[in-house]
Each structure stands twice: as C-alpha cells, then as structure tokens.
Amino acid sequence: MTKSTARDLFPGALEMMILESLRRQPAHGYALVQHIQQRSNNLLQVEEGSLYPALQRLLKADLVKARWGVSSTNRRVRTYQITASGLRHLEQEISSFEQMFEGIALVLNPGKSTAT
C-alpha cells in the first residue's frame, strides 16, 4: 500500500465543497473536479473518482439534482445543480464547520486562547 503525504478529508468535506461550487454555478463532474483543484491551489489531492460517491449521496438526499445535457465543448455531460434544501444544508454545514475549525484552532494554539 502506498503512503499518501496528503491528509484524508474529513467526512462531509467533499460534499461541502461540491455544494459550494454548485452554489456558484451548475457544473458536471469533470468541471467540479477542475474547479475544486484550482480553488484549492492544488493543495487538496482529491482522487477525481471519489467525487462520484459523494455526488450520489447528495442526489439521494435531494441536495442536488442532475440533468443530461451538452457542454460548451459540445460534449454530452450530466450537469448538477444545487437545490433549495441543498442551499440550506450548505449553510448549516459551513457554520458548524466554522465552529469546529475554531474549536480545533483553540486547542492547537492554547497560548492564544489564554491571552484573550
């Protein structure tokens, strides 16, 4: 087995990023991967394929919907679009993520917390 230098994402992180991307504009799988990699300055090494189980989960939970169409490059693609409940879910996730992040940051930098 190979050792990966990169960290695994925590559960739900990929979904959150997909939803955030889709909030900006609907996209198909390949475009989503491109978008996430660019936005993260290639810091996140996501296996491209791992997007698909995440997309299926979102589809099943009715947070996104999908439709077959033709892309700008004249290719048959399946375009995903965020739903209203997807938007609500994203906002909740982001706020709980921020809380968690803050908490982790406090624990990792104890000096800072006593100073304040």
Next chain:
Amino acid sequence: MNWLPDIFHRRKIYGDLAEEMRIHLEERTEQLISEGMSRKEAEQAARRAFGNATVLEERSREVWQMPFVESLGRDLKLVFRRLGKSPGFAATVILTLAIGIGANTAVFSVVNSTLFRPLPYPNAEQLVAVRLIAPGAAGLADFSTGLPLSSSMYLTFAGQNRTLQSFGVWRAGTANVTGVAQPHEVHTVLISDGVLQALSVPPVVGRWLLAADQDPHGQKAVMLSYGYWQRRFGGDPSVIGRSVAIDAQPREIVGVMPKGFELVNADFDVIAPFAFDRNKQQLAGFGLQGIARLKPGIPITQANADVKRMLPIWEDSWPAGVAGLKAHFYEKTWRVAPAIRPLKQEVIGNVGNVLWVVMGTIGVVMLIACTNVANLLLVRADGRQQELAIRAALGAGRGRIAWELLLESAALGLIGGVLGIGIAYEGLRLLVAIGPANLPRLGEISLDGRSLWFTLALSLLSGLLFGSIPILRYAGRRMPASLRIAGRGASVSRERQRSRDLLVVAQVAMALVLLVSAMLMIRTFQALRHVEPGFTQAEHLQTVRISIPASLIADPQLVTRTQNNVVDRLAAIPGVTSVGFADAMPMDGIQSNWNGVQIEGKNLGEDTPMRLFRYVAPGFFHTSGTRMVAGRDLTWTDIYGRRPVAIVSENLARASWGTPSAALGKRLRDFDDAPWSEVVGVVEDVHVNGVQEKAPAMVYWPSMAPGIYGPNTFDATRAATFAIRSDRAGTEAFLSEIEQAVWSVNSSLPLASVQTMQEIYTKSLARTSFTLVMLGIAGAMAIVLGIIGIYGVISYAVSQRTREIGIRLALGEQKGRLKWMFIRSGLVLTGSGVAIGLAAAAGLMRLMKSLLFGVSPLDPVTYVSVLVVLVASAVLASYLPARRAAAVNPVEALRAE
C-alpha cells in the same frame, strides 16, 4: 420511504453513473493529450488520477442500496451455491433437520393445542369443574375422578351459591332413536339448566334448552350436535320444531349446536334436558358432573369455600332415602369436601404427563440430530480449512468468516424448518386420523401461529447450536498455522478430532437416556400384558350393547324375558359357544353402580365399605372366561324367581370371610331394610378399571334385582352388554347374523358399541401404547443417529489416517490389531457416553414414574439390555470403517500423497 421505487430505478441510476464516469475519464484523457501526452500515457495518467474506478463505482452504487440486506442476499447466494456444490452433504443435513424439526413441531403442536390453548369457549378461564372428594367413603377402589354430584346437590347449589355466575350438571350416556327408517343408538348428554349458559356457546340454529324445558311435566325438547344434524337431517334448518323419538319418548328439536362444539369432553349426538322432580329427590345418587362459570374475579378457593358452606344446607334440605342414616353422615363420615378445579384440567386429565415426557424425548432426539449435523459441519469445515486460511491471510476478518459459517448453518436450519413444517403437518394429520383414544381435544389439534413461531425459533436455535461448534473451532483460530497444516495433511490434528469425539460422547449419552425410557415403557407394557384381566381370549369375545327403555317395554319381567330370548337366539348362531350379558363389560368405561355393602354379623355401622356393583345374567362369567373360584353361577330360575342371591369377587370374599369357600352361604345386603342376599358363588378378580388399576372388590347381583335407591324398587338391567363367545367374532357376516337374531326378538332394538373385547382391552391401554409408540420412535431415531455419529467419526478418522495406516501396514502391523485399534477408539467413546448417560438416565427416569407400571425406574433388565444394544451397535458402527482401514493397500496409501 422510497426504497421500493429505488429498486426499480436503480438500473437507470447505475447506467447514468457508469456513463458519466466514462465521460469523465474521456475528458481528462483528451485534456492530457492536448497537453502533449501520447494517448496511451494520457489514458494511464487519467485512470491514475481518477482512482480505483471499480471500487468507486461500487461505493457510488451502495449509496442507493440497503447495505445489510443486499450483502445478506449476496452472502446467501454464495451459501446456496456452496451447498449446491455438495448436494450429498446438504441433503443429509437438511433431511436430518427436517425430520428432527418436523417431529418437534408436531409434538409441540399437540402440547400447544392440548395443554396451552384455552378451551374453545368464551372466557374459558372462568370455567370450572365442580367436583367433590369423599376420603372417608371406604372401599371404593377408583376415586381418581372424585365423587360426582347428586341431583339434590344440584338443586341446592344452583339455588344457594354466591360465587357462581351459572352452574349446572350433566351426564353422558346413550339412547335409542326410534320411529325412523332404522333404529339407531345415539350418544346423549343430559344437562340441567346452567350448563349451556356456563359454556356460553350459542346454537347455530334454533335456541338453547331453557329452564322451562327442565319441567318434569312439561314439553320434551332436545338439541342436536352439528355432526348428527348433518348426518341424519342433511343440515336442514327446518328440522327445528320436528319431533324425534328418543328412547321412545317424543321430543321436539329446538336447536343445533355449532360445529366442533363438545360438552367438556363428551362427543354427543343429542342434548336432552334433565327433568328433576323436586318432590322425589333425596341426598344420594352421586352420578352427575358439575360445571360452573365463576363470577368475574372470584378465585377457585372462594368457590370451594362457598360449596363447603352449602354442603350442610344440602344435607338438611333433602331426605336421606336410606333408613337410619345419621344426620350429616356424608359430611362427617364420608368427609365430603369440594375439590373444584379448572375445566381445562378436567378435560386434559392426566395426559399432560405423557405429553411432557414425549416432548422431552423428542427434544433430546433433536439435540442428537444437531450433534450429528455439527459433526458433519466440522468435517466440512475441515475440508474448507485451506480456503478459509487463504481468505484469512488475504484479510478476511474473523467476524466475517464466522458470519459466513453461521449464515450457512442458519440457512440449513431454516430450510430444514420449512420442510419440517410439511412433515409436522402430515404427521399431525396422521395422528388425528389414527385418533389415539384418551388423547383429549384431538379435534382441536392444528399447526397454529404459536407452532410456527416455535418452528422458526427451533430452526434458528438449532442452526446456531450446531453452527457455533465449527465456528469456535475455526474462526477463532490463527489462520497461518492452519494454512501450514492444511498444506500437507500429515495426520489428523488431535485437537480437531477431540471436538468430534466430544460430540459423539454426548450423542451416545443422550441416546442411552432415550433408549432407557423407551425400554422402560416396553417393560411397562409387558407388565401390563402379564396382568390377568379377569377374562380370556378377548379376540373371540364379541360384545354388543342393547338397551330396552321403559317406554318400549315397561315391565321388568318382560324385559328379562326379551333379553333371555336374545341370549337364546344368539346362542343358536353357528359358531357361538356361549352367550351372556351384564350391565357393562370390564374396562369399557361405563360407570358402575356402587353402594355400601353390609355383611351379616359384621359391619352394620355406618362405615360400611363401598363396593362396586355389576348386574349379570346366567352364563356371563362362563362366556367372558371369568373363572368361578367357588360355588356356582346364577341360573335363570334364580332370576325369574327373584331369589335373593349374589356372587362376590374373590378379594371381597377373602376380605370378609377369609377364604372363597367360606363365603358360600353367607349373606350381605346394600340397605338396612333390604332383604339379605345369599352368596352362592365367588369369581376371580376382574380389573374392571383397566389392568393398571387394582381389581376392585365387587358384588354381582342378578340382572333383575332390587334397585339401589330403595328396597321397593325392582328393575331389570335395561342397558346391557351382550357377550358372545365365538371364533367368528368381529367378522362382517357374524355381525349381520347377530343383528338378525336380535331383531327377530324385537325389531325396535338397535345394536350399539359393537366391538370385540380385544378392542376394549386395547383402548384401555391406549395411553401406555401411545407413550410406548412415541418413545419407541424417539429411541429408534436416537440409536440410528447415534450409530451414524459413531460410524461417521471413526470412518473419518480412518480416512484421515490412511497414510499412517499405510506406514503401519508397511512396517508389518497385524491387520487384526489395526482393526482393534479403531474399534477400541469407538468403544472408548461409547463407554464415556454410556457412563454419562447412565447417570443422567437414573436421575431423569424418576420423572417418568407416573407412566410406569410394575417396573422400577431403575429396572436392571432395562439398563443391561440397553447397554448391550448400545455397545453392540457401537462395535458394529466402528467395525465397518475399521475393516476398511485394514483393507488399505500400503503402496497405494503412500503413493496417493
């Protein structure tokens, strides 16, 4: 919940998924090509970036699945495929389980229907049998059914009780229906008011018998059973209001009870009302069954107290009927006391004991079957050891492997269970068809929900039981080690052989217990057959019952004449050697009369012991083969002359006068003011209540004798059983000749209860023979399974040790010694099993004590014979594989590796 449409849309979802993943890879590849890679490189790079497409696709699909159910389905498919590959193994296991589970389900259904299910009446838990005991009434042999009620008791209890919602008395009997094309006899139940109210089952047509129908001077009514209504009247509803002649008494049909309705345990054709005349009642005449529905919330103890309170009221309210009876005689001397019990207990009787013993033994058979299956599974797991080891090495967790093994056993258990239900269903149909007498509630026996739950639980439990043994052996083990062992099958692992050995030891022990119980029943049966019943050559003794109601022939003298004529006509039939009649045959279940018998010059006090009565005609003893011990038989002259004579049983003669011959010429009577009767003969004791009961002391009166309820009554034995001694007994032609002979005397006389004495005798042994057959089947299954178990283990050991045997033979080992080596290991196993089994049997057989007769639970003959049988079968079971071992060709055995 939208998983159902999911299943249908899934094909499309999976298609879309595969398609978009493919497009993704394509797009990436093209992108990389446009960046300057060759197609081949680009494809590789794209796949690398994508990750493991197969796993990812699988995981994406899983989102839409119910993972547990689907993986279970997959695993099951695997299990079935694997079982299909070894059909011999699967068939053996499934068949063993099906028979085991089937037998258990069948017996459980009987237990459930008979013992657990409430009686088929509304709120049946409130129903009780009102009965009494009379421990102070000396001399009566059979008090097992307690003291029945008298009609005066009914009148007092019905009027004075505070705890009973409704109360009534009933009595089963027979009657003649005449005025129809063919006179026939029907089973009757006479009931008082309150019986139908207590049972609360409405009629299917018409109405109940009401209080008004109980009027001795009023209209005569009758109700029909559903079966009789269908048989005789074609289920015609307009039958209501029609008149039928029952014992020559015209009665109006007022209602029909629904299908399956039984009055407590009486299967009847017609229900007729009692018509007690208040002015003619007295204290005695104990012959009625009491039934009541308790008021809500009243416990039985309170009802008992209520009856206890009413007993003195009853004794003060009615004339004694017997001169000189002290006040409160029944309470003080007989110590009559209430013994109310749930109606269900009354119906079930003592069959509960038998059923539990049968259930227990069948359960042990199931355990033996399970150990056999466990052994098979162990062998099979041995065969799969390499596969399991490889899978473990490849990363399959212990839990995963255990789960698969368990799933296989559970699947086997369930398949066995399903087949078992089929077997149980057929078995129960057979049982009901055979209809063992004495098995109450037979018609109610069925496979109900509870039986099916029992089967399911039993199937899963047995699957778990026999499945867990290979799991403990294999799943818990460190796999690399077994991989090594399996790589080169040198000799059998001691540890594995030991678990199989333990199973065989357990099996032998359980088989021994079952064989002992079966053998004890056989010994019991032998002991019963050995008892001299008081009659001979029962198969050549034909019996028919003929009743002459007062409405047909009123004069007792004329009744006796008619009966005498019937005897003569029957005796004239070719092949008949002798004919006689009595009010009942031994063991036929007909209630005998009984009363206190005073002996001249002896017990004139009130503690006169109770004696059973029989009313007999001349020639009856000779015909049935009851030996005259002293004196002479009755003669027709005695009877027509109304001579005060009697015959007594040998035990009564010995108890009263010392020797049988000393009894001759002595006198006895059954009332203070009755004339003394002279003892003219003594006959051998007769086991009238069945051979397992002591022969009671009996007085035989002439068939025409003073009635028991008063010195001035005089009557003939109107309901009599004719005994006909002939080699032709039981044949069709003989029966029609009997019929013709009877009808040539009086064409209105129907013949009833046509059976040979052998049939009566067999019926009286029904409980014992039922137990014997059931335990016999269980014992046979146990020994067959046990032999298979020993055979399997030894022959597996032989096959595992073929190489070793080859080496031994090559080195010059004697074949005989080699055989002995294997037989010895079989005997060691048997010996350990026998030791454990003996200890268990000695403890457990005490539970069977109530079913045994004339044999101790520790009967040495039983134990020794079972030991011999078991050891002999063990030797045989290990000899066969041992012979195979000796036949091994050393060259081939060593080359085979």
